[in-house]
């Protein structure tokens with residue numbers, strides 16, 4: 574849903590390559606759909622849940638299966654709200670609270686005339702949000718049967734859509750700069766459209782609080798991660814691994830854990846021994862204590878390595 578919004582929004586920007594009228598026609602249909610109440614509720618719920626899951630993942634994730642892409646995906650995703658909060662509060666909350674009508678002329682004037690430093694910020698967030706969405710879609714769709722056939726077309730679209738959107742942003746911005754005049758401003762920057770200075774200050778303050786709140790949550794997640802690591806190290810734990818990887822994975826884990834048990838490794842809380850036998854063990858956590866591992870020979874360590882774990886963690 575979030576990516577669909579991005580595609581629709583970016584295609585709308587791309588109309589800036591044609592004319593301001595084309596932008597206005599596009600935004601008419603774009604907003605008719607996305608501001609339709611059930612759609613708007615679903616969209617903002619999805620956005621909040623998605624951001625929440627991102628922060629939760631920052632705390633919770635211990636291991637990344639695809640070593641480079643998953644942490645990158647997390648960092649890109651976490652930076653999007655920070656970069657786009659001002660834009661969304663300015664446009665959406667301005668409309669909800671005060672009935673502002675900020676469409677392309679108003680938003681483009683803000684970026685290209687009032688606050689040009691925000692041009693690079695918007696280009697950055699367009700790139701980041703798009704790459705994040707494409708990685709997400711790729712991780713989701715790559716196993717589907719049609720993916721192999723569709724991949725070249727998807728790649729072409731993944732490059733074309735943001736490129737055209739950025740060019741449209743540039744052309745639209747240039748159009749606004751070229752047409753900027755007292756008359757243009759009288760027509761396009763009325764209090765009804767962009768609000769009063771006092772209203773803008775309220776929106777700016779809300780943006781500041783939202784940013785501080787969001788950053789606070791990110792810092793909290795990092796602190797909680799740190800506290801957990803210290804706590805676990807004190808208890809001598811070297812690894813804690815979720816078994817919520819599907820039945821097959823749980824069974825492989827269980828088989829391996831049986832081997833470890835046979836090698837004399839104590840299984841903390843006894844959960845590992847049942848992980849493969851009972852499907853309801855999926856989703857539980859498995860813990861290995863360092864002092865147990867320290868007593869094991871090379872042989873057992875090789876077992877751990879075979880599962881992609883880091884043997885020297887055991888030292």
Ligand code: HEM
Nearest residue numbers: 600603604657661664665675676677680695698699702742
């Ligand atoms: C140069 C880049 C951008 C420009 C020129 C731009 C322009 C606009 C404009 C004119 C609106 C108000 C009309 C409408 O709803 O379409 C808007 C709203 C919005 N934009 Fe953007 N946008 C840009 C980038 C982004 C990005 C990267 C995101 C998300 C990651 C985003 C998310 C939103 C959202 C959520 C709304 C409010 C929709 C609503 O609830 O009405 N925008 N944008």
